[in-house]
Amino acid sequence: MSNTITLLALLLLPHLFLISGAAAARPQCFWPGQAPEDAGCLSWRVMVEANNARGWRTVPEQCVGYVKGYMTRGQYLRDLAGVMEQASAYVDQAADADADGLDAWVFDIDDTCLSNLLYYEGKQFGAYDPSAFKAWASKEACPGIPPVLGLFATLLDKGFKVFLLSGRDEEALGPCTAANLEAEGFSGYERLIMRSPEHRGQSSSVFKSAMRKQLVEEGYRIRGNVGDQWSDLQGDCVGDRVFKIPNPMYFVP
Amino acid sequence: MSNTITLLALLLLPHLFLISGAAAARPQCFWPGQAPEDAGCLSWRVMVEANNARGWRTVPEQCVGYVKGYMTRGQYLRDLAGVMEQASAYVDQAADADADGLDAWVFDIDDTCLSNLLYYEGKQFGAYDPSAFKAWASKEACPGIPPVLGLFATLLDKGFKVFLLSGRDEEALGPCTAANLEAEGFSGYERLIMRSPEHRGQSSSVFKSAMRKQLVEEGYRIRGNVGDQWSDLQGDCVGDRVFKIPNPMYFVP
Numbered sequence: 489m490s491n492t493i494t495l496l497a498l499l500l501l502p503h504l505f506l507i508s509g510a511a512a513a514r515p516q517c518f519w520p521g522q523a524p525e526d527a528g529c530l531s532w533r534v535m536v537e538a539n540n541a542r543g544w545r546t547v548p549e550q551c552v553g554y555v556k557g558y559m560t561r562g563q564y565l566r567d568l569a570g571v572m573e574q575a576s577a578y579v580d581q582a583a584d585a586d587a588d589g590l591d592a593w594v595f596d597i598d599d600t601c602l603s604n605l606l607y608y609e610g611k612q613f614g615a616y617d618p619s620a621f622k623a624w625a626s627k628e629a630c631p632g633i634p635p636v637l638g639l640f641a642t643l644l645d646k647g648f649k650v651f652l653l654s655g656r657d658e659e660a661l662g663p664c665t666a667a668n669l670e671a672e673g674f675s676g677y678e679r680l681i682m683r684s685p686e687h688r689g690q691s692s693s694v695f696k697s698a699m700r701k702q703l704v705e706e707g708y709r710i711r712g713n714v715g716d717q718w719s720d721l722q723g724d725c726v727g728d729r730v731f732k733i734p735n736p737m738y739f740v741p
Numbered sequence: 742m743s744n745t746i747t748l749l750a751l752l753l754l755p756h757l758f759l760i761s762g763a764a765a766a767r768p769q770c771f772w773p774g775q776a777p778e779d780a781g782c783l784s785w786r787v788m789v790e791a792n793n794a795r796g797w798r799t800v801p802e803q804c805v806g807y808v809k810g811y812m813t814r815g816q817y818l819r820d821l822a823g824v825m826e827q828a829s830a831y832v833d834q835a836a837d838a839d840a841d842g843l844d845a846w847v848f849d850i851d852d853t854c855l856s857n858l859l860y861y862e863g864k865q866f867g868a869y870d871p872s873a874f875k876a877w878a879s880k881e882a883c884p885g886i887p888p889v890l891g892l893f894a895t896l897l898d899k900g901f902k903v904f905l906l907s908g909r910d911e912e913a914l915g916p917c918t919a920a921n922l923e924a925e926g927f928s929g930y931e932r933l934i935m936r937s938p939e940h941r942g943q944s945s946s947v948f949k950s951a952m953r954k955q956l957v958e959e960g961y962r963i964r965g966n967v968g969d970q971w972s973d974l975q976g977d978c979v980g981d982r983v984f985k986i987p988n989p990m991y992f993v994p
Contacts, residue, residue, distance in 0.1 A: 527815070528823075530816065531822075534787055534790050534820055534987070535820075535823055535827060537787050538790040538792075538824075538985045539985070540823075540984055541827055563780060566780055566781065566784050567783075567787055570784040570785065570788055570794075571788060574788065730792075731793055732791045732793055734787070734791075
């Protein structure tokens with residue numbers, strides 16, 4: 489009996505769990521639930537979001553399919569919408585922007601305002617490739633991320649000054665980034681701050697800390713800060729409250 | 742054949758996946774995968790771990806079953822082990838403890854070293870109840886959390902001084918906490934720091950910042966800091982690196 493069960497289990501399990509290459513074969517267990525073999529990838533993803541896993545260069549090989557499923561089958565958008573709901577609730581209960589025009593929010597750009605999912609999916613979530621990324625960004629084809637645009641618009645309505653702060657190279661990508669943002673509805677912000685030549689080679693964390701510090705020295709009060717990387721949200725002058733947008737695709741130090 | 746398989750599957754699954762109670766109705770999607778209706782609870786849990794969801798008083802009503810499943814059916818232990826693996830890797834690549842005996846790590850106690858899962862499960866993950874919690878803690882029956890004990894032991898082996906820092910009331914719970922820790926293998930630490938009368942009423946974040954600052958003023962260098970609450974890991978003198986242990990059961994400001 490025990491052997492029969494074992495044998496039948498072996499026959500049965502692939503059907504019950506529809507474990508096979510194609511996601512189409514496991515409709516009821518895939519997103520928003522996951523396949524059992526994805527449990528370790530879920531652990532890894534949560535470690536990334538909680539800043540427990542740092543300095544990784546690529547998505548772990550066994551989690552590439554998981555990350556693709558996470559990003560494209562609904563859970564990413566669900567998570568993202570949840571974070572933006574938290575941010576909206578925070579804005580609603582916090583003080584309004586002061587009439588002096590110095591209450592500010594900071595937004596990162598890549599995978600905060602604009603999505604690079606199509607690019608990273610095409611690269612199978614592999615290692616960072618500066619020239620390929622530059623070619624992608626130059627196309628001005630990054631889709632805007634609607635729940636983030638919603639928060640952005642709310643903040644402008646309420647009189648906050650919004651600063652877009654990006655590690656993208658200003659000389660190479662300044663005009664195309666501005667055009668891409670505009671085309672996706674991100675207009676009306678106070679300033680687009682990108683990496684100027686003297687900041688090349690700095691980590692994102694060091695560069696962004698310096699830029700935020702400069703804003704504070706100009707008199708701005710950073711009321712909120714939104715980014716998909718912890719390096720957007722830690723360091724100097726991070727703001728009264730930070731919101732971490734999910735991103736299991738890559739890590740920026 | 743198909744019915745036989747179905748029947749055997751029903752017999753088999755409880756053993757394979759230890760599914761019981763309500764979960765039996767959705768065997769193929771439970772832990773480590775989740776049921777589709779749990780997707781919103783997964784979003785919420787990740788927001789808690791990433792410190793996007795703050796100030797919540799109880800687990801959302803619709804997520805009580807989800808949190809129970811998360812905590813008891815394997816994914817919590819998997820996540821916890823992952824975080825402790827990250828910590829071990831960090832310890833392995835970091836400098837050894839200096840011979841001056843001032844390299845320190847700080848560990849929280851509740852749901853970091855000692856588990857209160859049995860208590861919170863009994864309370865259906867409801868609102869904090871100070872007198873019931875005091876009665877529970879007084880029983881000295883909190884199980885130790887093995888992967889955390891592993892890191893604790895490694896650090897002692899390597900010559901680090903380990904400080905246990907808890908918001909538990911020292912007068913009420915000092916002796917029973919020390920006894921519970923000892924019984925669960927947490928011995929050899931440098932100091933057990935609990936909340937003395939002058940710190941009553943302070944938030945955990947304020948109290949723990951003050952205690953860590955005192956350690957730094959004594960000359961200790963906090964090399965690492967482990968806790969299940971962001972209030973353990975933010976504020977003053979948090980340490981060179983922090984590790985967030987998962988906890989979707991309660992929030993401490």
